[in-house]
Amino acid sequence: MRLRGVYSWAELIELGLRRKDIELLVKNNDLTRLRQGWYATTDANWRVVEAVKKGGVLTCVDALAHHGVWVPEELTKAVHVRGNARATRAHPTFCRQYGRPEPETGAIDDIGIAFRHAVRCLSPEGIVAVGDSILNQELLAMADLRGELSAAPAAVRELLERCDALADSGAESLVRFRLHSVRVSVRVQVTIEGVGTVDLVIGDRLIIEVDGDRYHRTKEQMEEDKRRDRAAASQGYITLRLTYGAVVDTWDDTLDAILDIVRRKDHLWPRKRGPKRDETSA
Known part of the structure; x- marks a missing residue:
């Protein structure tokens, strides 16, 4: 088995590892324990490692960029982290979405969750540009984007109407x-x-x-x-x-x-x- 990246304990178990296997990998420095229940391989992405060490998972523009979505360069200087309800209460600087925090499903958020968090960090033009990129690459459809922002204010949702899937960059x-x-x-x-x-x-x-x-x-x-x-x-x-x-x-x-x-x-x-x-x- 070739492990690469950051994994929760549950993910490692789902991959077929047993407790003693995980303990042996940690002992041999093939895995590093980042915090309780989370582990990283030696070649894991440093942004993902940093997000998990801070108590959450990688989200917002960082997770979008990981999935190949265009994001404003100036927003990638800091690592964007979000957490579950408990972690969000403990870390006021974490990224937030409109609506309640949700459980962590992996070390890197999927495009939908990341987009919901990104709209609170992006400017109006940034929301449109990111939406363009998602639509242009057919990563999500317009109906999906509307669904992801169902809890957002009307002014944010209306920006989706200015998106254009033809935009090339x-x-x-x-x-x-x-x-x-x-x-x-x-x-x-x-x-x-x-x-x-x-x-x-x-x-x-x-x-x-x-x-x-x-x-x-x-x-x-x-x-x-x-x-x-x-x-x-x-x-x-x-x-x-x-x-x-x-x-x-x-x-x-x-x-x-x-x-x-x-x-x-x-x-x-x-x-x-x-x-x-x-x-x-x-």
Whole structure:
């Protein structure tokens, strides 16, 4: 048997281990006792280990990220922990959900439980971006998300109506949310002949491409971006390519640049000229 991660006593028993097996693994340093009833292997994820040692389990944005959901980078600096009713009373800094605390089912919460806790840590735009990521990857359906937030305030539940399963990255979701918030209408994942599918289109011809990764961009990807931009320009489109930093770190300047284009009406086709190619929403 190959153990890896953090386990409760009950989980180890379900895996077929007996008390003496667990005691032997601890004696041989193959398992470390984190707190009563919880054990970790030597290669367990440090965030999970930290959460269990603090008296709870990994939840909120940390658990969502573990399941492959996009979460705001700035919220992952601290470990997000939640506990059962007793642990929650003892630890006022633990993450909480709307409604009563529930029993721990494993060292890492599933997506539903993690999302219920995350909405109390996320901003409105963060809730929408996380919802987009869950829907885009088909990890949960919209009906599931609504069910998870049934105990949340109406203002939180209503944010789900702003989610879009077509959104391809968290940064793209943030841009869409922020533009809608200043009454700039955008279309999501629009396919343009000869160019391909672009992230966002404002008006007739302003393409917004959003780099969803702060650090990793290969030479091949950058060359393909340039080809797409040339193809778009040849048809009269304007492409504004946003880095992750332009969205997260310097958004005010980025928004000013977008609004300048819109105020000049450069996002619209000149009166006597229309698009040379057809475009459709993906």
